Amino acid sequence: MTFKAAAIQMCSGVDPQGNAEAMARLVREAAAKGATYVQTPEMTGMLQRDRTAAKAVLRDESNDIIVQTASELARELGIHMHVGSTAIALEDGKMANRGYLFGPDGKILNRYDKIHMFDVDLDNGESWRESAAYRPGSEARVVSLPFAQMGFAICYDVRFPALFRAQAVAGAEVMTVPAAFTRQTGEAHWEILLRARAIENGMFVIAAAQAGVHEDGRETFGHSMIIDPWGRVLASAGATGEAIVVAEIDPAAVKAAHDKIPNLKNGREFSIETVPGAVTGGVAA
Numbered sequence: 001m002t003f004k005a006a007a008i009q010m011c012s013g014v015d016p017q018g019n020a021e022a023m024a025r026l027v028r029e030a031a032a033k034g035a036t037y038v039q040t041p042e043m044t045g046m047l048q049r050d051r052t053a054a055k056a057v058l059r060d061e062s063n064d065i066i067v068q069t070a071s072e073l074a075r076e077l078g079i080h081m082h083v084g085s086t087a088i089a090l091e092d093g094k095m096a097n098r099g100y101l102f103g104p105d106g107k108i109l110n111r112y113d114k115i116h117m118f119d120v121d122l123d124n125g126e127s128w129r130e131s132a133a134y135r136p137g138s139e140a141r142v143v144s145l146p147f148a149q150m151g152f153a154i155c156y157d158v159r160f161p162a163l164f165r166a167q168a169v170a171g172a173e174v175m176t177v178p179a180a181f182t183r184q185t186g187e188a189h190w191e192i193l194l195r196a197r198a199i200e201n202g203m204f205v206i207a208a209a210q211a212g213v214h215e216d217g218r219e220t221f222g223h224s225m226i227i228d229p230w231g232r233v234l235a236s237a238g239a240t241g242e243a244i245v246v247a248e249i250d251p252a253a254v255k256a257a258h259d260k261i262p263n264l265k266n267g268r269e270f271s272i273e274t275v276p277g278a279v280t281g282g283v284a285a
Contacts, residue, residue: 002250003147005174006035007208007235009224009243013215014048016057020069022242023083027070030244031077037147037249038081039208040070041224042097042114042155042180045086049216051133058089067100075106080145084178084208085114085154087134094135099154099178101143109145112152113137116160122184130156142170148251151203155179158193161200168201168264173254175203180210186221191233199231202257202264204249212240229257 008026012019023040030038045066048054061067066086074081081102088096097114115138117131140163143150151172157163158177167175175197181190190209198205204227211222225236226247237243258264 001147002248003036004034005206005226005247005249006030006033006038007206007224007226007237007245008038008040009209009211009222009237009241009245010041010044011212011214011220011240011242012041012044012047012210014046014053016045016065019045020065023066024069024073026242026244027073027079027081028077030246031079033244033246035246036079037145037206038079039176039178039206040082040084041208041210042085042178043087043210044083044178047180047210047214047216047218047220049218054087054133055089055095058087058095060089060091061098064088070100071102071106071108074102074104078104080104080109082176082178084176085112090135092135095133096137097130097134097154098137099152099176101150101152110141110143110152112141112154113139114154114157115140115163116156118156122182124184126182126184128182140167142167142172148204148249149173151175153177155181158197159189161197164197164201164203165264168203172201173203173251174249175201175205177205177207178209179207181221183219183221186223190221190223191225194225195227195231195233198227198229200263202229202261203254204228204251206249208245209237211237211243229254 101110151167210220234247
C-alpha cells in the first residue's frame with residue numbers, strides 16, 4: 001500500500017507556543033499536498049542552549065503544547081502525525097528528547113526517547129553534552145501501521161548502524177530520522193549517513209531537519225530528505241528556512257531491494273580476535 005509522506009523542515013526558536021503555531025501551519029500545508037504521514041524535526045518544540053531557561057518553560061507530557069497540538073492536528077486532518085522529538089520534563093529533573101507518533105484519532109501510537117546522547121567536541125571549539133540535561137532512552141520499537149512497518153531514530157542515532165539493523169531485522173520498512181544536525185557535521189556527513197542506512201538495510205529513510213540560524217545562536221544544517229531503499233534521494237530541501245518535502249512511499253520497493261541484495265538474510269554470526277602484529281625486524285608467523 002503506497003502512501004504520501006512529508007518531512008517538515010523548521011527553524012524552531014525558544015518559544016514553544018510560537019513553534020507549535022509554526023508546526024501547525026506547516027503540517028496543514030503538508031496535508032493539503034496529500035501527505036497522510038507527516039514528520040517534524042528533532043526538538044520541534046524548542047531549541048534553547050540555556051538549560052535554566054529551557055527548564056523554566058518545559059512541561060511534562062500531559063501539559064506539553066507540542067504534544068497537545070500534534071494530537072489535535074492528527075485528529076483534525078486524519079493523518080499519522082509524527083513529532084520528530086520535543087523536550088519533555090521528567091520527574092528526576094532531567095529531560096527526555098522524545099518523539100511521538102499520533103494516529104488519525106489523535107491518540108499516541110508510539111513514544112521514542114533518543115538513545116544515543118550527542119556528547120562531542122568538534123572543531124572550532126564547538127562542544128555539546130546532551131547527557132548533562134537529557135536522560136537517554138533504552139528501547140527501540142517497530143510499529144505496525146496500515147501502510148508500513150515503521151522504525152524510529154533521532155539525529156545522532158544515525159551514527160549507530162546496529163540500531164537500524166536491529167529494526168530492519170525486526171521488519172521495519174521505513175526508518176524515521178528527525179534531526180537538528182549541526183552545520184559542521186551536516187556538511188560532512190548528513191546525506192551520506194542517511195543514504196548508507198537506507199542502502200545497507202534496504203529501507204526507506206525519512207528525515208525532517210532543523211535548518212538555519214536559531215534564536216539561541218546555534219546553526220543547523222537543514223536538507224530534509226526522503227530516501228528510497230536503493231539509496232536514491234526522492235526529495236530534499238535546502239540549507240535554510242522552512243520547507244515541506246513530499247514523496248510517494250511504496251513498501252513493495254523494500255522487498256524488491258531485499259530480493260536483489262538479501263544482506264539481512266545472508267548475515268552471519270562471527271567471532272573477532274585481536275592478533276599481535278609483526279615483531280620489529282622479523283616477520284610474524
